[in-house]
Amino acid sequence: MTALTRPIRRLLGRAAPPVEAAPASSTEPIAEPATADPAISSIGLDIAESDPLLAYLQSAPGPVDLARLELESPAVTALREAGVALIVPLVSQGELIGTLNLGPRLSEQDYSTDDRRLLTTLAAQAAPAIRVAQLVREQANEAAERERMEQEMRVATLIQQQFLPRELPNLPQWQIAAYYGPARAVGGDFYDFIEMPGGRIGIAVGDVTDKGVPAALVMARTHSILRAEASRSESPGAILARANELLVPEMPARMFVTCLFAILDPETGRIVLANAGHNLPYIRTDDGVVELRATGMPLGLMADIVYEETEGVIAPGSNVLLYSDGLVEAHDPAQKMFGFPRLRQAMTIDDAGSELLDRLLEDLHGFTGPDWEQEDDITLVTLRRASGVSQQAAEAPSLTTGFSIPGEDGNERLAMDRVSAAVADLGLAPARLERLKTAVSEATMNAIEYGSQGRADVPVDVEVEATPDAVIVRITDRALSGAVPDDAETPDIDLKLAGAQKARGWGLFLIKNMVDSMDVTTDGSTQTVTLTMARKEPSDG
């Protein structure tokens, strides 16, 4: 019996009278049956791809008599030494998939014409069956391998999520929004917010060349280095220079990291930044859209690089955008690039931070069309410094109102509608009102489920306050089941569709995406979720 596999073809057989064929997809010797005839022995040998026997058997019309075969072939020599007299090629769809190897007849006579005809018929019928068995086993092995890789990728995705900030900085007078969209399950982009002395915030945005797992590993390392160096220095240039020194010796060939590191003083709006080959940030000011220029080599390419620092002041009402290549290098169906002019144009519209980000993504999706396969990771970070509040305070009405609802399933709809009615006169833009309603509904659902355990006699209190800057909704429950768990896994649609994460679990995710901030406080007997949403600017329309 013979097994042939690629790339090494291994011949496996029995050097004695007629033997059965067996599936040939394994290179392991077939086990002897317990009742094996002592006259039957098995052999196993590898046939080199270059051995002429393979080509000969491929086109042989029937059984091949080894004694008469004149071929310079190591395999033929080995088979003869193993006592093989006759080889019957097993050919399926023109491909040699194995051989039947027979020793001399026990009668010591030559194989007759009838014997050969019988063996030819047997081989013609056995070969397709063996090929099918080979294919089935190959597919099973491939499926198992695919499943293993997908599982590893799911784990990698979860690990990488740990490197992205769980929460955005909550800074008075600032709106901060961020978007991270890897092109594959894991990516090489990253962003980070790092608390620094004096209430300042370090902001890093980076992009590792390449995509997928290699990029994600370099991203993780760069992220860790930047965090560590930011705790040792308050100079963006020095932080990047030190990160570069650490990354150069360990950077894989043909890989590097572009990175922008900025330090923002939220009190004054002063921003100092250094740049390692990354896209320059855009700032929208009253005078138009400008770039903050700073030069420096990408991280990990060569040692002893000095990173220039530049600084500016983000005035009230100004927007800042930090971004990776994925946005500007996205293509539409006609292979036209999104490009910097389009991005710059989008920046010219005066808007609140989260809406700038939303608008950029809408512009992108409108540009690429629905069938777009994302080419590169996309990271966007937007900062907006609020306009002067004194002018708004004079114009914006304020109110505080409150009500209670029974803590019964379905009453989140009631809370949502009553909050909607309470803020009806505040002039929230329709999109902002819808987001607030969804956040209120979800937070009230949690209060009903965890705080009231669905009991109508355990109320949920809702308070709505409008300040000149913001609408604040406080939802207080009786904490019967303790605090709403906030350590739940981040919902991931890929994992949910793959069945690796339950379909539910969107509530907190939605709340955090709908309002500018969500805070949870508890005093043991009650828990309060505070939702804050900035009121529209006059320019929001």
Added chain:
Amino acid sequence: MDERRFGAEVTEIPDEVRVRLSGDLNARADETLAGAYERVVALGPRRMSLDFGQVGYINSTGIALVVRLLAEARRDGRAVRAIGLTEHYREIFRITRLSDFMEIVEGDAA
């Protein structure tokens, strides 16, 4: 506004099956939506359109039901598209990335 009872009407149109949803898409929609998909499976179309034109409210549990429906449709090799979503719910489908896995058609017909 009071809660509105959820409904799902399955109709066969050329090349696809349309599921016309109405009312509030929340936990109470579970059985109705599952029943609707069973009818879709029986009809066996290559594409299923979910018409949200008469849906006024979708909460996170409703999103989870859509995720489950989408997972089943993908498992069955069936394309899914959503029509008639309001701008707000289109945004929610985008941030949850449901829109990465189903075509979102603006307006209420296609």
